[in-house]
Amino acid sequence: MAELHRLNRRTFLNRMGGSTVAVAFLSSGVLAACSSDGSVVPVASGPDGADLTSTTEGSTSNEVDSQDGESDAEGIRWQRVQMGGVSAYLIARGSEVAVVDTGNPNNIDKFDAALSTIGAQWGDVKHIILTHKHGDHVGGLPEVAGLASQASVYIGEADLSGAGDIAAEPINDGDEVFGLQIIGTPGHTAGHVSVLDVGAGFLVAGDALNERDGMLLGPNPQYTPDMETANASVKRLAERTFETVVFGHGNPLEGDASDAVVAFAQTI
Numbered sequence: 001m002a003e004l005h006r007l008n009r010r011t012f013l014n015r016m017g018g019s020t021v022a023v024a025f026l027s028s029g030v031l032a033a034c035s036s037d038g039s040v041v042p043v044a045s046g047p048d049g050a051d052l053t054s055t056t057e058g059s060t061s062n063e064v065d066s067q068d069g070e071s072d073a074e075g076i077r078w079q080r081v082q083m084g085g086v087s088a089y090l091i092a093r094g095s096e097v098a099v100v101d102t103g104n105p106n107n108i109d110k111f112d113a114a115l116s117t118i119g120a121q122w123g124d125v126k127h128i129i130l131t132h133k134h135g136d137h138v139g140g141l142p143e144v145a146g147l148a149s150q151a152s153v154y155i156g157e158a159d160l161s162g163a164g165d166i167a168a169e170p171i172n173d174g175d176e177v178f179g180l181q182i183i184g185t186p187g188h189t190a191g192h193v194s195v196l197d198v199g200a201g202f203l204v205a206g207d208a209l210n211e212r213d214g215m216l217l218g219p220n221p222q223y224t225p226d227m228e229t230a231n232a233s234v235k236r237l238a239e240r241t242f243e244t245v246v247f248g249h250g251n252p253l254e255g256d257a258s259d260a261v262v263a264f265a266q267t268i
């Protein structure tokens, strides 16, 4: 079930010749989810109440070559940490790991399994990047930061309150953390950021975009106070090039993913 995702230019090129991912588009009014509450609250599952678990679980087509031991300074390995309706991600470069989002509380077993899959331990986690302050993305922060005692915590400056009592470094558009570009994607929250590995073509969109049943969605208007800004953020993401995009809610979209975001951006 756990599947290692390894990305580098070689796999990128391999995928260029592979099958095309079919993507349909819905308007931004279609259900996607996130919490409306910016505080760090212990909630057992996504507060949206919607079942966002897509039915295409396990359908990803990544190479699973964690056993080859190959060292590629350019490449990253990424791993989804799926927690009910929300997902966090591990991004590993060499022996160092960044955690992007922490999900809801009480999911350390999911992180343990994901770290094991990429051959890492908590001591390898040097960065915790939070895409935004909603409880289903930062709720696990105290536990994750407690175990990743070597890690620095980063969150968008306007969402800094989401870190609660955990010391965090504010980040803004254009910053770089662990070789990852921070792209300001406000609207869903004022301090929402997305995280891009340019070399690998790997984007963590957080809740700036969502996916459901193979379809790209914008953030849920119900939980997005500034949809105009959120739509502008989608258009900013559409200016970038990436092969894979992963979401807080929904399954990863792999293979020429930025083309799909461009097409979606034209509908909003």
Ligand SMILES: [Zn+2]
Pocket: 033, 034, 035, 132, 134, 137, 188, 207
């Ligand atoms: Zn959210």
